[in-house]
Amino acid sequence: MGIYENNQLIHAYETTDQTSEALPLLFEGILKEYQPIRLFFARGPGSFMAIKITYIFLKTLSIALGIPLLASDGFAFNEGRAIRAMRNLYFIKEEQAITTVRLEEPVEQHFTLPKRLKEDLFSDEIEPLYMLPAV
Template sequence: MNTPLGHIDIALVSVSAPILCGIYEQDRLIKTIQSDELALIALPRIFEAFLPRPHKAPQSALPALDSIPDSMSDSVLDSMHLTYKGKIIESIYYAQGPGSFTSLKLTHIFLHTLSLMYDVKLFATSSFYFTKSPYIKAFGTTYFHRDEMGNITLARDNVRDETNSIESTQNIESTPSADSIADSINAKPQHKPLQEGFFLPDYLDKSAFHTHTQPLYILPALH
């Protein structure tokens, strides 16, 4: 008599580096995988570690493991493959944005390909589910900001200019010396970074996810 196959769920945060992948059984986190590689390289390598040969598409649909730089040792990959042999991925729960536009697009294409190849269900949610911060790095000094109402907009990190702003409002009638100007330019304001790191929750709250799996792009307002 065949042994019933176990089911696992995957949670994925690939909107920025490092990429986080969590394996869940009965909504509880049992394994965390982290990669500092680009999404194009990391995603196939992580998922091929515990996915069987696809039954709806040729194996060439995904890059071969030996063509991908070795960020994880073969022994680690072999161990993972043995550990999750006989397990079936039921669903993938992932961050659909905001985040790196390139990573969002690659993640969307990659996961929807997996969904077709393996009959895996996809569920998505905002990247803010995986962080306690209301800010996520966008580009330069710009951040994605989620307000108390859940609205997401682009915000600029003005805190970094705070020292120079204070300096410019003091001693307006006096002419600053060369030394004070140099000190003002070189000053590095001490403040807590706006963004805290992403994390995988110990318990996966599936009610926070939905089936609308298009990438969430937040673009600057047009003027």
């Protein structure tokens, strides 16, 4: 998670905690120090539960604070590499279509915050990209 000022990353937060535990704790601290004017998030694809929890949490926060919520797919944060769905099944994005493929070799899963936020990658289309049924 990151804080941007004038679209420049000024503070990054990282945790290995579960999404349901991390979001409230991170935002408790963030809201004491900052007054967000917009919220941006990756709407998937990825972990069904993490996406669902993130969406519900941020949508609620957006309504409570009266600020816009904008979303992009997760490929904007991993240089367009395949995103693990489960076992050897991965999501890939070709042009604008997201599909799944089986890959024999694991793909490294590094997601990073850009130093400069490109707002044109985000839209008000915020419905989660679940892509696979819950298991």
